[in-house]
Amino acid sequence: MLPLLLLVIANCFMTLAWYGHLKFLHDAPWWQAVLFSWCIALFEYSFMIPATRMLAQAQWSMGQIKISQEVITLIVFVPFMLLWFKQPFKLDYVWAGLCLLGCVYFVFRSQG
Template sequence: MQIPVIVQTVGLLVLSNVFMTIAWYGHLKNMSHRAWWYAALVSWGIALFEYMLQVPANRIGHTQYSLAQLKIMQEAITLSVFVPFAMLYMGQPFKLDYVWAALCLVGAVYFIFRS
């Protein structure tokens, strides 16, 4: 049984976003007492896994989706990963602005995929 391209693409993009969000922001909680270059090296190590998922996601996705569709899909997934990370891991409060941003991205997804 072949896994549909959309499932492969979205699945890999979600996983890659988890790694990238941790790489970009996780050090703010865990390594604030360390030198910036140490946090950068650790983040690059984490980001390597992100690229190992992101590159195949885009290559698989590009067999059926345009570059613009892949980018908008990526941005929508980024917000859906970032908000729970910010709230649950980083302890940030929920803001109504998250909802408005999500609605803007829903609009972007609609317009980029409508034809």
């Protein structure tokens, strides 16, 4: 459970690093946006690396780790997009989420 929580925290930082500059530094030169993002990404790595190491030590495959991370990315990104950037909700996000659940099923089914 701890590695998944760390992945959620890491994703919050990475989403902010990737897209936060569009809201907070939209008039700044690109190099300032890059520095802003790199500074935030350092925190992301501080959570992502331990999480992936823990999952690997728990015998998760690389595919299982990556697909789980992608599901968490969608869980973090959709509220970020809707609340901070006031983007409209589309049913396509639900379909994308269901596709990812299918991915989760296929990468974990041989574990049963």
